[in-house]
Amino acid sequence: MNYTEDQYDVFEKRMHETYPAMFGKPYGGFAVGAGWWPIIEALCGQIQHHINWANETRERLLKDNPYKNRIPDAVPQVTVDQIKEKFGGLRFYYTGGDDMIDGMVRMAESWAARHCEECGRPGRSRGGGWIRTLCDEHEAERQEQMKKRFGNATDL
């Protein structure tokens, strides 16, 4: 599912309804461009699936398995603390989870670092003032806007 900036309310509502346990406390909203929203959506889906699966499996083992010493710990529910852009990269701060979820978050952040924050197409880090991850088209747009704002003399 792809989004545009004007669909923020739709995206936010969908996330809060689908993952109420993850978004139960103030976290400051999805403070990144729409190109990264599908990455966040996929990440949250994988996180909640892993928590549910691990904890359901554990419950079943507690009931049926005589080797209770081999039953893994429960995975603490993930709650989102903050989602933002920093130095052109996605930052997903959270509480709870386990090593698997830590790996998922790192994967999502490294995926975002290679995809345009505006549209989600392949992109890369662009310097000059505020560092952003953008595709060629949106980088050209940004350069145009900077020219308008600061004049041609500024080679940002």
Ligand SMILES: [Zn+2]
């Ligand atoms: Zn783009």
